C-alpha cells in the first residue's frame with residue numbers, strides 16, 4: 001500500500017509535467033488540426049534556455065522559468081511564421097511531416113549548442129522530506145505547485161479573456177470562427193505562444209526532476225500524445241486529466257512489469273482509447 | 287583518396303543507397319500510394335534485421351542463435367516474421383486517421399526497440415549480434431549485385447501494383463476516402479494490405495542491411511534518423527512515384543554523405559557535434575523542399591484510367 | 597439603392613463553376629427567399645456573397661460598395677452576418693460565450709446588444725450558461741441566429757434556418773425572422789420549407805443548377821403553377 005501511494009505521488013508529479021505539455025499540444029491540435037511532432041523538442045529547448053539563464057546569471061531555476069517560457073514562445077511563433085504558415089493551406093499531413101523535421105532540427109541544434117551529454121541545473125543532492133513512510137523532494141512540491149499555478153492561469157485565460165474564448169471557438173469550429181470574424185492569424189499566433197511557453201515549463205520541470213539531455217522531450221512525446229488523445233483532442237481540461245492518468249498509470253505499471261517498458265504503458269492506453277473510444281474519454285473537437 | 291579507395295567507398299555508398307531505396311519503395315506503398323503516415327519505419331526495419339541476424343548466425347551462449355540458415359532463407363524469414371506483426375499493427379490501426387496513425391506508429395517502433403533492447407536472451411541486448419555474414423563470401427561488390435537485384439525486383443513489384451486495379455483503389459482511398467467507401471470498397475482491407483506489404487518491404491531492407499554491415503544492435507539503426515531519412519528521400523524524390531523514391535534515395539544519401547565531409551572541414555567549435563550538424567542540415571533541407579517543392583523531383587504521374595488515351 | 601446587389605456571379609469549388617450567371621438583389625428591410633432543389637447551388641450562392649467561395653466573375657455590391665471576394669472578417673464589420681446551414685454554433689462553448697464571440701470583430705461594449713438578443717430570444721437568457729452542443733436543434737438555431745445578430749447587422753443571411761425542426765418550431769422560427777426584419781434588418785434566406793418561407797417573403801428567387809429560374813414577389817411565386825409543380829410539391 002505504501003508503495004502504491006509513493007508511486008501515485010510520483011505519478012502525479014510526472015502527470016503534471018505531461019499535462020503541461022499536453023495542454024499546449026491539444027490546443028495546437030485543435031486550432032491547427034495537426035499533431036505537432038516537435039512538441040517534445042519545444043520542451044527540451046525550453047529546458048536548455050533555462051539552463052543558460054541559470055548558468056550565465058547564476059539564478060535559481062524558478063527565476064529562469066519565465067525567461068525560458070517567453071523565449072520558447074517566441075521560438076514557436078517564429079517557426080510557425082517561417083515554416084508552418086507557408087504550408088498550412090496545402091495539406092495538414094504536410095504539416096505533420098514538417099513538424100517531424102522541426103523536431104530533428106531543434107534536437108540537433110540543442111546538441112550543437114549545448115552538447116549531447118547529460119546536464120543538471122543544480123549539482124548536489126537535495127535532502128528529501130520524510131513524511132511517515134513517504135519521501136518527497138522539495139523540488140517535487142515546487143514543480144507540482146508551479147504546474148498547478150500555470151494550469152489555473154491557462155484556465156483563466158481560456159474562460160475569461162476574449163482571445164482565450166476565440167481560441168476555444170476556433171478549436172471547436174474553425175469555419176464558423178472565420179464566419180464570425182475571429183482573426184485566425186492572431187489566434188494561431190497566440191496558440192503557438194501559449195503552447196511553446198507551457199512546453200518550456202514542462203521541460204524545465206522535467207529537467208529539475210531528472211536531468212537535461214537532448215532527447216528528453218522526444219521520450220515524453222508519446223505519453224503527451226497519449227494524454228491528448230485520452231482527454232479528447234482540442235480539450236485543454238481533458239489534456240490535464242489525460243496527463244494525470246497517463247502519469248499515474250506509467251508509474252503504477254512498475255508494480256507489474258519492468259520499468260523499462262514504461263513508455264509502452266502510455267502507448268497501450270493510447271491505442272486502447274483510439275480503438276474503443278476514438279473521440280477521447282471526453283469527446284474531442286477535431 | 288586513391289582510385290581503389292574511391293571505388294571501395296563507391297561500393298559501400300551504393301549498397302546503402304540500394305537498401306534505403308527499398309525502404310523508400312516500401313514507404314511509397316504506404317504513404318505515396320495509400321496516404322498512410324508511417325513513422326515507425328525503423329521498427330519494421332529492425333524486425334527484419336534481427337530476424338535475419340538471429341536465424342543466420344552460429345550458436346551463441348548469450349543469445350538465441352545457432353540456426354545457421356542460409357542467406358536467402360534468412361531474408362525470406364524477415365518477410366514471414368514481419369507479416370503477422372504488420373498485420374496485427376495494421377489491424378489495430380487501419381481505421382485510424384492519418385495523424386493518429388502517425389502517433390501510433392512511433393509508439394510501435396518504440397516498443398519494438400524496447401523489446402530488442404530488453405529481451406537479451408533473444409537479441410543479446412545492447413551488445414547486439416555480431417558476425418552476420420554476406421552470402422557466398424561476397425565482398426561489397428558482389429553484395430551490391432544482390433542489393434541491386436532486390437531493388438529491381440521490389441521496384442517491379444510495386445510498380446506493377448501501382449498500375450493494377452488494386453493500386454487504383456489505393457489511390458482512390460488516398461484522394462477521396464468517402465467516395466471510395468461509397469463505391470463499395472472495403473477501405474480498411476485495402477489499407478491493411480498496403481500497410482502489410484509496405485512494412486514487409488521495410489523488413490526485407492532490414493535483413494539486407496544486417497548482412498551488409500554484419501552487426502545489429504538496438505542503436506545501430508539510429509532509429510529515428512533512419513526513419514527520417516527515408517521520409518526525406520521519398521518526399522524529395524516525389525511521393526507516389528516509384529522511380530522518384532529510388533532517385534530520392536540516391537540524391538538524399540549523396541547529400542547526407544556529403545554533409546559528413548562538410549562537417550569534417552568545418553571547425554568542431556562551430557558545429558558542436560558532427561552528426562547533429564548533419565541532421566540539422568537534412569532537417570532544414572526537408573523544410574525547404576516542403577515549402578518550395580512539395581511534389582518532389584519526379585512528381586507523381588498517374589497511370590491512365592482504362593480507356594483513357596496514354 | 598438596394599442593400600445587396602449581386603450580378604452575374606460565376607463561382608464554385610476547385611475551378612468548377614457551380615453558380616452560372618447568378619444574380620440576387622435585396623432592398624433594405626426586405627425578406628428575400630431563395631428556393632430550389634437540392635444541389636442547386638443555394639448554399640454556394642450564400643457563401644459566394646459572404647466571401648467564403650471565390651467569385652470568378654461578377655460583382656457583389658453592398659450599400660453601393662463593391663464587396664466582391666472580401667474576407668468574412670470585413671463583411672462582419674460592414675454589418676453582414678451569416679448563419680451557415682450546418683455546424684452553426686460552437687458546441688463546447690456556453691450560449692453566452694457563443695453570443696459574445698458573435699461580436700468579436702466589433703469594438704465597444706456589447707452588453708446592450710446582448711440584451712437586445714435576449715429580448716428576441718428570451719429562452720437564450722434562461723439557458724445562457726448551457727453548453728451549446730447539448731441543446732436541442734431548435735435552441736441551437738436560436739443560438740446561431742443570436743450570434744449573428746450580435747454584430748447588429750444590416751443584412752442577415754440565413755441558410756435553411758428551419759431544417760430539421762418540428763412544425764411548431766418552424767412556425768416560431770419564421771415568426772422570429774419576421775420580428776428581426778421589423779427591426780430594419782434585411783434578411784436573405786435559403787429555405788426548403790418553401791411555402792411558408794415565401795409566405796413571409798417580400799420576394800423570392802428560384803435557383804436551379806446554379807442559374808436563376810424565376811424571380812418574383814413571394815405571393816406571385818406561390819401562385820405560379822410551374823414553380824408550384826417543380827418545387828412546392830404540386
Ligand SMILES: Nc1ncnc2c1ncn2[C@@H]1O[C@H](COP(=O)(O)OP(=O)(O)O)[C@@H](O)[C@H]1O
Pocket residue numbers: 609614632633634635636637638639640641
Ligand atoms: N465544399 C464543396 N466542394 C465541392 N463541391 C461542393 C462543395 N459544396 C457543395 N458542392 C457542390 O456544389 C453543388 C451545389 O451545392 P450547394 O450549394 O450546397 O447546393 P444547395 O445548397 O442548393 O443544396 C452540389 O453539386 C455540391 O455537390
Ligand SMILES: [Mg+2]
Pocket residue numbers: 638639640681
Ligand atoms: Mg444548401
